[in-house]
Amino acid sequence: MKPIETCTVGIVGLGLMGGAIARALGSIIGERGRIVAHDLDGDTLARAQAEGVIDEGFTAPKPMLDRCDLVFLCINPATVLRFMETWMAAFPPGTLITDIAGIKGNIVGAMERTLRDDLDFIPGHPMAGSEKSGFVHAKHCSFHEKNYILTPLKRNKPENLDFLKNVIYRMGFGRITETTPGEHDRKIAFTSQLCHVIAAALIDCEADREITRFGGGSFEDLTRIAMLNAPMWAELFLENREELVQRIEQFEGSLDALKGLITGGRGEELEERLRLVRERRAAMG
């Protein structure tokens, strides 16, 4: 791969994350490189070009893919596989492709089986985002010190992996973790999907719109992410259903145990359990 400064980098899907990645690339790509984007919405492309975030926009994928060295697929998980199936032939030989989907098992499996021999695809998941969606909010989506997970294919070229990691760090991310897709989907079911299900359930069970008069920070913290992008999260929940349901049930077990101590008035045990929770959370850093 040539130096990133001189690459043409293509973004497929100029939404919140695609937009944030394009913006972050802006300070990396030099005068001899280019940032291009494909999106179905021509207005978004025009806006991004007017703001100087991309050099050129394409409402059709092929003319953009034709000229890319590196491609970020910033579209919903199910769409990633459809896109790769449909446009596999359009990538120039040697193109490095990566995605940002929040579940990895299905994508890794499909790419191991179907990726063209002369392409490289490194599945990834930037752990950043916002409760707001769309290109218009991309400028508020910070990568600073955030986590980035990679679930490499067996066939990924080590030099491409190093190249992508370097780009990720230069975009501002603070830590890259390489893991298996299975491990990724298990952990993410907990840190991300379960948290979103909980936030949704909290709002689902309370109809009082004036309840925020009684908020002191915890309610606001726990329900910020209840402002969720419904189609995307429904898809993520269902795609990772087995892991997620298991995590919900583990959580239900702990909740039920705490409820039992409260109902039974078992103050000392309750206090001890809360103390262990505090210690464990502190150890998690």
Added chain:
Amino acid sequence: MKPIETCTVGIVGLGLMGGAIARALGSIIGERGRIVAHDLDGDTLARAQAEGVIDEGFTAPKPMLDRCDLVFLCINPATVLRFMETWMAAFPPGTLITDIAGIKGNIVGAMERTLRDDLDFIPGHPMAGSEKSGFVHAKHCSFHEKNYILTPLKRNKPENLDFLKNVIYRMGFGRITETTPGEHDRKIAFTSQLCHVIAAALIDCEADREITRFGGGSFEDLTRIAMLNAPMWAELFLENREELVQRIEQFEGSLDALKGLITGGRGEELEERLRLVRERRAAMG
């Protein structure tokens, strides 16, 4: 009541909240007024005095109460009632007393029955705090734009209520809600206690200390408050047990419904329910 600038204000319990209130009063009390504090820990009193947060510290309550016009009881809920029982005779006639306990039913009930005729006691709950405790962290506890709940007694003098509200706004709080103790305890069971139980259960069900490598913000948001002060929260949970258990069960109902949609792969219904959640959360402001 004389102007707040000339009052002697006493803080009972110079922990996180007592310390934050003493600090906030610093910009209100004038040269002819004083801020004094009672705490069992002489070192904390000495430190607060050295930092200029209080004018004088007392390890025994009586000599402090003797000179106060206004007293903030910044101690745990159960301790508030014990303190009032023990030291009722030590307050000078006309003293205005308020507390900051996170549950109000028991305190309001006891004060309606037992408060001396020549004292006034306005039960309150500042909706501020921190996952850190102790005077040393008080300077990071902001009141800016926060909620403050008052659950007045039938006998509270209107002029004292106005006086206290004025002090609360001048300390930086953004909104005061007057309500009944029953309503307070029901609402707080949801916005505060349920949220803390959920955060605790989330940590309780996951032993992996490296899990934060997979965090992208939601896990961190939902578990910040898992760093809880165990004795205080155990006490709050048990004191408000009936309301809290009912709230836990409402939440369990919603969680179970979402789990059912996920398990059953009912994507359209799931998406619709998440969309309603988003709308409702947005309407809560």
